[in-house]
Amino acid sequence: MAIDTSISQLRVAIVGGGPGGLATAIALSKIPNVKVTIYEQASVLREVGAGISIGANTWNVLELLGVADSLTSWHETWTTLNMNGRSGKELHRREKARNSVKHPPIRTQRTKLQSALLEHIDPRILQLSKKLVRMFDLGDAGVELHFHDGSIITADLVVGADGIRSVVRDTAWPGYEIKFTGTTIWRTLLPWDDVKDLNPTFEVTGWWHSPTTHVYFSPVGDGLWEIASRAWHDPAIHAASKVSWGVPVDNAHVESHFTEYLPEIREALARVPPGNWREFAAFAGPELAELTAWDSKVVLVGDSSHALSGAFGSGAGFAMEDGWILAQALAHFGNDRRRALALFNAIRVPYYARMYAHLAAEAARRAAKLHEIGSPSFDERVEAKIITDGGSAMAWIYNNDIGAVWSEAVREIGKEK
Structure with missing residues (x-):
C-alpha cells in the first residue's frame, strides 16, 4: 500500500508496556505514517498482580482493538456479593442482566489480558530494559528521552x-x-481445589468486609482462585514506609490483619503457600486539568493520567480507552498533534473529572451515614461501606461504549464547521 505523503510523519514513543501502552501501540499502528516504539523498564514483560475484571466497557474497547477474540480462560461474574466478614451475613447481591450481552462480565488473570494484547503487537516495536530517567522539551525538534542504560532517543x-x-x-x-x-x-x-472444601460461597465472586478491611475472593479460570485482601493504615503514621508495589510479604503479616474474620476465611488465608503473597501500597493524586503538555508533544494514558489508585476496578479498561481515543483523534486530524490532543483532552478530561467528583461524593455519603448513626457498631460500620444501588448509578463507567463516545465527538466536530 502506497504511503499517503499528505499525512505528517509521526514518531511516537510509548513509555510503559502495560495494558494501556500495548493497546495504544495496537491502535496507533493502524494509522498511516506513524512509527511506534514501546519502551518498557522491565527486562521481561510480566504483569504484576493476580486477577482483573473485564466488563462491558473493557470488552467494547477490546473489540475495537481487534483483541477480544484473543482473550481466553476466565470466570463469569454474573453474580457478585458483599458479605459481613465476621458474621457471614449477606449484605448485598448484585445480579447482572444477561440479555443482549455479547460478552459475559468476567474475572481473569492479568497475564491472560497481557498475552491477548501481545498477540497483536509486532515484537520489533517493543524495547525492554528501557527505564526512563529524564525527558527534555526540544521545541519543534520534539522530545528527547534519556534512559537508564545511557541510550537517548527523540520522538515527536x-x-x-x-x-x-x-x-x-x-x-x-x-x-x-x-x-x-x-x-x-x-x-x-x-x-x-486447595480451598473449595471451606465454603461453597467462596466460588461466587465477592467481598467479605470488616469496617476497615476486606477480603475479595474470585475464581479466575484455569482452576485458579484469587484472593485480594485490603487493610487501612493511617497515612500520617505509615506513609513514609509505604512504597511497595508487588513485593513479597510473609503469610503471618497478611493474616494478622484479618483475625476477626470467620474461621473459614482465616483458613483460606492460611492455605496460601509461603512466598505467594505480594503487597501493593495504594497511592493517589489530584485531578489534572489537562492530560497533554509541552505544546502537544506529551500525553498521558491510564493511571498516569488519573491517579485514582484503582478506585473503580477498571483501570486497564480506562487505559485502553485512552489509547484508542488518542489513535482515532490522530487519524481524524492527519497526525496533527495539536488538534488531535485538544480533542483527546475534550473527551477524556471530563470523564476523569466525573470519577473524582463521584469519589468525593461517595466519601461524603459514608461519613454522613456514620454521623447520623452516632456511635456505630461493627456491623453498622460495615453496612455503611456498601453501595446498594446495584451498580445502576455507575453505568456511565461499566457500560461505557467508547466507540459511541468517539462517534458523538465526531458529530459535534461536524456541527462546529
Whole structure:
C-alpha cells in the first residue's frame, strides 16, 4: 500500500508496556505514517498482580482493538456479593442482566489480558530494559528521552503509559504529587481445589468486609482462585514506609490483619503457600486539568493520567480507552498533534473529572451515614461501606461504549464547521 505523503510523519514513543501502552501501540499502528516504539523498564514483560475484571466497557474497547477474540480462560461474574466478614451475613447481591450481552462480565488473570494484547503487537516495536530517567522539551525538534542504560532517543510524541508513579507525568507536570491513601493490598492466586472444601460461597465472586478491611475472593479460570485482601493504615503514621508495589510479604503479616474474620476465611488465608503473597501500597493524586503538555508533544494514558489508585476496578479498561481515543483523534486530524490532543483532552478530561467528583461524593455519603448513626457498631460500620444501588448509578463507567463516545465527538466536530 502506497504511503499517503499528505499525512505528517509521526514518531511516537510509548513509555510503559502495560495494558494501556500495548493497546495504544495496537491502535496507533493502524494509522498511516506513524512509527511506534514501546519502551518498557522491565527486562521481561510480566504483569504484576493476580486477577482483573473485564466488563462491558473493557470488552467494547477490546473489540475495537481487534483483541477480544484473543482473550481466553476466565470466570463469569454474573453474580457478585458483599458479605459481613465476621458474621457471614449477606449484605448485598448484585445480579447482572444477561440479555443482549455479547460478552459475559468476567474475572481473569492479568497475564491472560497481557498475552491477548501481545498477540497483536509486532515484537520489533517493543524495547525492554528501557527505564526512563529524564525527558527534555526540544521545541519543534520534539522530545528527547534519556534512559537508564545511557541510550537517548527523540520522538515527536511521547505517550506516558507508565502508571501511577509516571516519570513522564512527573517530568512534564513537575508539581504533581501522589500520596499514600492508607490502603494496602495483598494479592495471590492458588488452586481452587486447595480451598473449595471451606465454603461453597467462596466460588461466587465477592467481598467479605470488616469496617476497615476486606477480603475479595474470585475464581479466575484455569482452576485458579484469587484472593485480594485490603487493610487501612493511617497515612500520617505509615506513609513514609509505604512504597511497595508487588513485593513479597510473609503469610503471618497478611493474616494478622484479618483475625476477626470467620474461621473459614482465616483458613483460606492460611492455605496460601509461603512466598505467594505480594503487597501493593495504594497511592493517589489530584485531578489534572489537562492530560497533554509541552505544546502537544506529551500525553498521558491510564493511571498516569488519573491517579485514582484503582478506585473503580477498571483501570486497564480506562487505559485502553485512552489509547484508542488518542489513535482515532490522530487519524481524524492527519497526525496533527495539536488538534488531535485538544480533542483527546475534550473527551477524556471530563470523564476523569466525573470519577473524582463521584469519589468525593461517595466519601461524603459514608461519613454522613456514620454521623447520623452516632456511635456505630461493627456491623453498622460495615453496612455503611456498601453501595446498594446495584451498580445502576455507575453505568456511565461499566457500560461505557467508547466507540459511541468517539462517534458523538465526531458529530459535534461536524456541527462546529
